[in-house]
Amino acid sequence: MTATEITSMKDKNMKFLSDTKGGQIPDSRRIEIIAQQTKNDSTVYVDKRQADKIYQTVSVLCFILTMERNLYSKAAVVNATWARRCNKVLYVLCTDQNNSDILSTCSITESKEHLTGKVRYSMNHLYKYYLNKYDWFLKADDDTYVVMENLRYLLSHYPTDKAGYLGYHFKLFVTQGYMSGGAGYVINKQALKQVVERGFKFNHCREDGGDEDVEIGKCLQASNVTVFSSLDKFQRETFHTDSPWEHTLGLQPEYLDRYSRNTVHGGVDCCSQFPVTYHHLNEANMLFLEHMLYRTHVWGRHGRTDVTDFFKPQIVTPPDTKRKDGQTEVKN
Secondary structure, three states, X not given: OOHHHHHHHHHHHHHHHHHOHHHOOOOHHHHHHHHHHOOOOOOOOOOOHHHHHHHHHOOEEEEEEOOHHHOOOHHHHHHHOXXXXXXXXXXXXXXOOOOOOEEEOOOOOOOHHHHHHHHHHHHHHHHHHOOOOOOEEEEEEOOOEXXXXXXXXXXXXXXXXXXXXXXXXXXXXXXXXXXXXXXXXXXXXHHHHHHHHHXXXXXXXXXXXXXXXXXXXXXXXXXXXXXXXXXXXXXOEOOOXXXXXXXXXXXXXXXXXXXXXXXXOOHHHOEOOXXXXXXXXXXXXXXXXXXXXXXXXXOOOOOOOOOOOOOOOXXXXXXXXXXXXXXEEOOO
16 A cells, blocks of 8 residues: 555545544434445355344334434434344334334324323334234334344243233332333233233323333233343343443443342443343444444354353242242243
């Protein structure tokens, strides 16, 4: 390489660095270009046979809460990255756009204060049109990143005919606890059936208002939907309320110590080897995660797919009702 070529390359790199200096998101056009590039796996050497197999056997419909102003920014990056690995995706927002991947909720005010109504509307829609088409239903936000292969691996340990749900487990406000909305949570088809036919029908939670994750947790509990453990065999979390670097460095918000059902860890014990979700990510964060997870590998090191005891399926009950740790084994 000539000195002129090296200088030219440095100039291009410096321009990119100056555009992103201080953690700012690159301009929307650059984000769009990179997002589209992620869809091309033709130059990546990877064996996807196990991932393709579990895609067929553990079906997940993802319904993702967003807003129209985010449709061509956050939601577009989600759609170009992890959401394309869902068996079916629905973007939930108020819009006049007519698309098979959009669920319009214009009958509900578009604001954070009305997320409960938005999620209830979504779940009623899923019950009516998709109940028997998918095994699991994942609720996520447009700033949540989901590793779908790891989610399916975790879910493969649990039944779909026994009502249950799982995510990052909070212990307050609901007797059995509830799942963090931002970290995403997933319910099986039996849980969806019961919460619509019992919890929503008899209004065991608010129709709208309040904190969405708390209210949905109340309705799920009233519908006899149990909590499935999302911890791995080393008691490490799979769902996460914040970014991977915050959890790894022990920089999670202080409220987690009060809210979390499980002990909060930083460092290597923060996160499972098979993480499922991270939250509070902007478009650049998502694209970087996508690149590191799906487009880079360490030669000679391959994740094992023959481990059978990494997740022990357990129902998490309120403390002291079953075992001292509040967990009972569930049979799949």
